[in-house]
Amino acid sequence: MTASAPSPVLEPAETVSDLSARRGHSPANRLQHLLHRRPALSPLAVLLIAVVIFSLVNARFYSAVNLSLVAQQSAVVGSLAVGQTLIVLTAGIDLSIGAIMVLASFLAANLVFTDNVSVPLALLAATVVAVAAQAVNGLLVTRVKLPPFIVTLGTFNVFTALTLIYAKGQTITLNTGSGLLWTGQSFLIGNFRVTYGVVLMVVLYLVVAYALRCTAWGRHLYATGDDPEAARLAGIDTKRVLLSAYLVAGLVIAVSAWILCGRVGGADPNSGLNANLESITAVVIGGTSLFGGRGSLVGSLLGALIVQVFDNGLALAGVDPNYQVLAVGVLVILAVSVDQWIRKVKA
Amino acid sequence: MKFHQAPRTLLALAAVSAVAFGATACGSAAGSSGSSSSSSEVGVALILKTLSNPYFVTMEQDAKAAAAKDGVSLTVAAGTSDGDTQTQISAIDDAISRGDKGILITTNGNAVNAALNQAKQAGLYVIALDTAPTPASIADITYATDNTAAGKLDGEAAAATLGGKKAVIAMLDLYNTQVVSVDIDRDHGFLQGMGINPGSTTENSQEAKSGSYTGGAGGSYQIACQQPTQGAIDGGRTAMEDCLSANPSINVVYAINEPAAEGAYAALQAAGKTSSVKVYAIDGSCTGMQDVASGEFAADAVQYPGKMASLGVDSIAKLAKGGSKPSVSSGLDFYDTGTALVTASPVSGVSTETVAQGKAGCWGSTN
Numbered sequence: 001m002t003a004s005a006p007s008p009v010l011e012p013a014e015t016v017s018d019l020s021a022r023r024g025h026s027p028a029n030r031l032q033h034l035l036h037r038r039p040a041l042s043p044l045a046v047l048l049i050a051v052v053i054f055s056l057v058n059a060r061f062y063s064a065v066n067l068s069l070v071a072q073q074s075a076v077v078g079s080l081a082v083g084q085t086l087i088v089l090t091a092g093i094d095l096s097i098g099a100i101m102v103l104a105s106f107l108a109a110n111l112v113f114t115d116n117v118s119v120p121l122a123l124l125a126a127t128v129v130a131v132a133a134q135a136v137n138g139l140l141v142t143r144v145k146l147p148p149f150i151v152t153l154g155t156f157n158v159f160t161a162l163t164l165i166y167a168k169g170q171t172i173t174l175n176t177g178s179g180l181l182w183t184g185q186s187f188l189i190g191n192f193r194v195t196y197g198v199v200l201m202v203v204l205y206l207v208v209a210y211a212l213r214c215t216a217w218g219r220h221l222y223a224t225g226d227d228p229e230a231a232r233l234a235g236i237d238t239k240r241v242l243l244s245a246y247l248v249a250g251l252v253i254a255v256s257a258w259i260l261c262g263r264v265g266g267a268d269p270n271s272g273l274n275a276n277l278e279s280i281t282a283v284v285i286g287g288t289s290l291f292g293g294r295g296s297l298v299g300s301l302l303g304a305l306i307v308q309v310f311d312n313g314l315a316l317a318g319v320d321p322n323y324q325v326l327a328v329g330v331l332v333i334l335a336v337s338v339d340q341w342i343r344k345v346k347a
Numbered sequence: 348m349k350f351h352q353a354p355r356t357l358l359a360l361a362a363v364s365a366v367a368f369g370a371t372a373c374g375s376a377a378g379s380s381g382s383s384s385s386s387s388e389v390g391v392a393l394i395l396k397t398l399s400n401p402y403f404v405t406m407e408q409d410a411k412a413a414a415a416k417d418g419v420s421l422t423v424a425a426g427t428s429d430g431d432t433q434t435q436i437s438a439i440d441d442a443i444s445r446g447d448k449g450i451l452i453t454t455n456g457n458a459v460n461a462a463l464n465q466a467k468q469a470g471l472y473v474i475a476l477d478t479a480p481t482p483a484s485i486a487d488i489t490y491a492t493d494n495t496a497a498g499k500l501d502g503e504a505a506a507a508t509l510g511g512k513k514a515v516i517a518m519l520d521l522y523n524t525q526v527v528s529v530d531i532d533r534d535h536g537f538l539q540g541m542g543i544n545p546g547s548t549t550e551n552s553q554e555a556k557s558g559s560y561t562g563g564a565g566g567s568y569q570i571a572c573q574q575p576t577q578g579a580i581d582g583g584r585t586a587m588e589d590c591l592s593a594n595p596s597i598n599v600v601y602a603i604n605e606p607a608a609e610g611a612y613a614a615l616q617a618a619g620k621t622s623s624v625k626v627y628a629i630d631g632s633c634t635g636m637q638d639v640a641s642g643e644f645a646a647d648a649v650q651y652p653g654k655m656a657s658l659g660v661d662s663i664a665k666l667a668k669g670g671s672k673p674s675v676s677s678g679l680d681f682y683d684t685g686t687a688l689v690t691a692s693p694v695s696g697v698s699t700e701t702v703a704q705g706k707a708g709c710w711g712s713t714n
Contacts (some may be wrong), residue, residue, distance in 0.1 A: 037559050060593065061592075063592070065592065066592040069589075072588075073588065076581075077504055080681065161428055163429060164397065164428060168399050168400060168401065169397075169402070169404075170712075171580065171609070186456035186617075219504055225372070260581070264607070264610070266580050268579055268606060270578065270580075271581035272578065273579070291420070311589070315589035315592075316589065316592055318572065320552060321552075321575050
């Protein structure tokens, strides 16, 4: 061996595992590096283990009917988590995302039901409201420079109140043929019953994942979240990138609102009240770092599925419903702990 | 932050705060309205949780009608949202200043207790509507639905309709994150109506998971699942879906309220099981009456929020004119404003009302 320190970078024709072996990494270190490169691996592992365990406890869990239901149950929070991921990637957090979704869904349903507006126009109106609401959040964060947590804590109250005032407590039931309920209609793939809402959620993930990975905008978003000062010095307009994250999240919220309409059969101002925290839970369990700049979008989908799998699996196991709440809490703490461990990866 | 930027940011923050204060001030001002009471008129304050829930809007309307009839000067106030105790406390203080004779209140939380005690010390009579405060002695009396009786009517109808068949029951409760009396009372009432021992007086889900029920013709039962719904449509739907996955042969569903029942029905529809499962709900709104007529609900136990408010106004008016204080219903620690079971067709052994009768007394509007 020469007296100089081993090269810290890959030599030609060397694999990452060779590098790890050369540098004397323990298996734990190698796992740490692996998760650092591929953040979606840990939630994927948890999901697979959970599915196996719950299937063993109650074979009904593994039936096509039940798994289809779990997918349908995750569609609203799963799609909302796309918007939340974008904001968390910028080292922010959005506590109002669910409240805006409920407002948008109620607006669309009410326009169709009471004012006889056509479905596409109603959806457009809902989109405009969702994007405008997120613009308020984004401007308060970028121009007035308030912390996202505080901004969205305040706007969460504002949008919740607006929904209650507009809705006057009424629920709206739409005719089953309404275009607003299209997301609730389903078709069969083999034995699996898939709703168009689930399809829409998957399309949303594909589109936004592509944007995050293969466009300059996506690169800028990661950079801004990881280190805003460095990004600014590299010539990225961080204020514009931050604002764009909120606006795109507004578009995502409009899609989630449509999926919620399909799930609820119209609009219910009391449905989706927990969606704010549920979307954050999905993002955190999915491995996206709350400190920004790191995480994969597919992780949030896995996070949403994991929460629903636990809820459904525990229900089928006949366990006291309080344990569902306990399980989600434990999952969140585990996910954040793993995230902290991964952050400590040393070269 | 650079020094010269600080004043601009402060200015913006001040502007935002001013708007926020202005908005809340406008909100609470809009929340309380009413005439000033002349010294000869009896003044009553009606303080509601919110005005955005048709349940409370019905209370307001019926209270106003009763006030007009009794020659009472009614002042209505409401929180800006469920849980807004600050507006309610201001309204209580206003009632004391005005010299009102009584307060009717649906409390948003325990923070109003101190103000209510002050009102009682100032000589006002305090009636709690719909839910007793914690502790119940904060109010002089509570006018509410007997939730246990409401659940019992549903349970009796369920047992009678089964006609001796095995009951595979899904219990769709309200919360798994907090314990509230309405959740326990309705759940236990339903079980008692079916002739099943709830197994506890303070908790849900303590009943034996299988055994025999004694209601109706009697028979064997199985509790297929017990899930929370948050009292909303999506929660009801998810809970029913999970229950059907756990046990596809469910034939009886108890739901805490109408939105949860509607969600459960949507899940049954998607699974093609609407003809083999009966859904039992509680609330009595006018939309609920339509759901009973259409067969979505097998039965709906109704509440009379309007009656709670109008009886409250009558009681204060009577008390102010030298009459006696209202007393609790026998065997209960509150005044029972009554409940009834509305079904599409009569059920043997259970006293029921027709849909037409239900519609005459329902609350909220149809949509």
